[in-house]
Amino acid sequence: MEIPQEVLSVMKKAKKIAVLTGAGISAESGLITFRGKDGIWEKFDPDEVATPGAWKKDPLKVWEFHEEFRKAIAEHEPNPAHFTLAEIEKSSDDFTLITQNIDQYHQDAGSKNVIELHGNVWRVKCLKEGTVSVNKDVPMKQLPPYCSCGSMLRPDVVWFNEPLPPAALENAFKATYECDLMIVVGTSIVIYPAAMLPSFAYEHGAKIIEFNLEPTPISHLAMFSFFGKAGETLPEVWEKAR
Ligand code: BJW
Secondary structure, eight states: OOOOHHHHHHHHHOSEEEEEEOGGGGGGGTOOOSSSTTOHHHHSOHHHHSSHHHHHHOHHHHHHHHHHHHHHHHHOOOOHHHHHHHHHHHTOSEEEEEEOOSSOHHHHTTOOSEEETTEEEEEEEETTTOOEEEOOOSSOSSSSOBOTTSOBEEEEEOOTTSOOOHHHHHHHHHHHHHOSEEEEESOOSOSTTGGGHHHHHHHTTOEEEEEESSOOTTGGGOSEEEESOHHHHHHHHHHHHO
16 A cells, blocks of 8 residues: 555654544454445434434333344444554553543543544443443343433433534544644544534544545545555554554
């Protein structure tokens, strides 16, 4: 693969790195992405399984969808792209990984400074008390699950039309404004507010390097886009840049 010297130089010299990841980074682990051919939204209607309205109408159906997701995550594991980002963090003084993913593979691969914009499917939230706890039961002992207080638990993820966790969003914007390099991996850049981050970084003077199978709405802003599987391209680029 041809890797422009300029890209290696930017990666080497970057003082503050922000990374934005999406479902594509976990594709080579064996997880299905949301959009495109054979994507999750081809099989499921998001209005039926990933909105507050869906939850109100049929919490069991929503839980069954998330239960499938939990099973798939448990059956697979992080891939070389996740591990490479953890390595980049180790050799960087200022590194923030902003992910839209709910699978926790970044933390499993060793990443430390991770901002989860859309929550984490291993956490559950009590609807009455608002308390959040970790539940890694696969399968769940009971669907839908209940809190000891008697109230139903929901997955601690962000559905459409729900606000993102304020602290996560604030920290993501801060990292975006401050970084001199943003690496964008495996996201279609269509879901807001996450989709705004690369252009904000660009407007604040950061270089953008993208890893995706195909062009995205931010490819024209990128100093370079590596088109291919991130589990192959990202390790190869980092090997040369480190
Ligand atoms: C590879 C690869 C390989 C494959 N290597 N690459 C109009 C304008 C602007 C905004 C809106 C609007 N109408 C509605 C909105 C808001 C809405 C939105 O953005 N809608 C769009 C449809 C326009 N956003 C929201 O509702 C958000 N909340 C919000 O805005 O709140 C405002 C508010 C404030 C106050 C009160 C109330 C509300 C919330 C968004 C939540 C998103 N949730 C999901 C589901 C979580 C799972 C669950 O339910 O449990 O999050 S949707 C889904 O999309 C998931 C993802 O995180 C997210 C992004 O997808 P991602 O990661 O980019 O995946 P894909 O599949 O799209 O792309 C994969 C990419 O990988 C592709 O590019 C491939 O090519 C690539 N790839 N293999 C490299 N091997």
